Amino acid sequence: MKNKIAIASAFLAASSFSMGEIVVNDFLSFEGFVDSSYSHTDTDQGTSGDSSENSNEFGVDQVEISWLFSFDTVTAQLDLQYEGDAEGKDQEDGEAVEQAFVNYALANGDVVTAGRYASMLGFEAFEPTGLYQYSTAYDASGLPLYAQGVKYTRESDTSFFGVSIQDEAFDFGGDNQNLSSSSYAIEVAYAQDLGNGVAVFLGAAFEDADAGDTYIVNSYVTYETGAWLFAAEVNFGNSENEAFNVVNAYGITSGAADLTGDDVDVMSGLVMANYAYSDDSSVTARLSYEEVENENSDESEATKYTLAHNKALADNLALIVEISYVDAEINNIDIERSEVAVELLFTF
DSSP states (O other): OOOTTTHHHHHHHHHHHOOOOOOOOSSEEEEEEEEEEEEEEEEESSSEEEEEEEEEEEEEEEEEEEEEEEEEEEEEEEEEEEEETTOOOOSSSTTEEEEEEEEEETTTTTTEEEEEOOOSOOOSSSGGOOOOSSSSSSSOOOOOOOOEEEEEEESSSSSEEEEEESOSSSOOOOOOOGGGEEEEEEEEEEEEETTTEEEEEEEEEEETTOOEEEEEEEEEEEETTTTEEEEEEEEHHHHHHHTTOTGGGOOOOSOOOOOOSSSSSEEEEEEEEEEEEESSSSEEEEEEEEEOOOTOOEEEEEEEEEEEEEEEEEEEEEEEEEEEEEEEEETTTEEEEEEEEEOOOOOO
């Protein structure tokens, strides 16, 4: 399970989420969440002259229901989701089957999984229920999201190993047609609990495509002590098929060339501290950085500062308030983006 070692008890104690399954019968249960938010974003883009764009957004960001099936050694999961903004996604109107897979449990914690499932890479969870704040750390990290294939995992109380053979690894939406020519991809991951609150993770993904190869290496370490949780992550990779496309990232409105090409390098990382100061509240501070450069020496770099507060209003209702600031430069264009967001997260 992604982030099982990293997503530690400090967050769970601070959020007090009720993620228990709603049981229909011995074979079927379901769980899910409704994520809604209000955000105000101010973007300053330095082109020929200073320009600023303010935006206010309010609405339902995502609704997801997970159907869980259990037949002794065989289990299955089907995640149906709706995202309010479908722009840049493969589906229309934001509707999607996010995951659909079957698990076959072998002996000694071995599991074989087949279907569509989430990547094992990355410290941050893909869903808002697993995040320590409202936003994610990166706009262009290069980390994979979901893919279809077959995966083998072995898990114990202190370690995790997984290897996945899949159709592709870097599917960031329908805008990049080169990704559809992928022939195969492989992803491997290993995590170890070293004791005394320290856990480490190392993983990588490689995609062999007709349009060019892509790889990413991901590593992070976490340290938990009392009510504190600390994390540090580093990612680096290279793509020959535009998998690290950062067009219109960071709120660019005009004047920036596409940062794409046949040879694009990406590097990103974060440091984070989460403090659960009560049974139902926590604060999180995060500093993240990302850099993308192509063969033409076009370069993008951004530093993001994030401060968030998480408050459990009830067992299944959380309120997250976040302030973030991004200082970026893309092809010699300076961009500053500040955002204030209030998120209401209902889980069942």
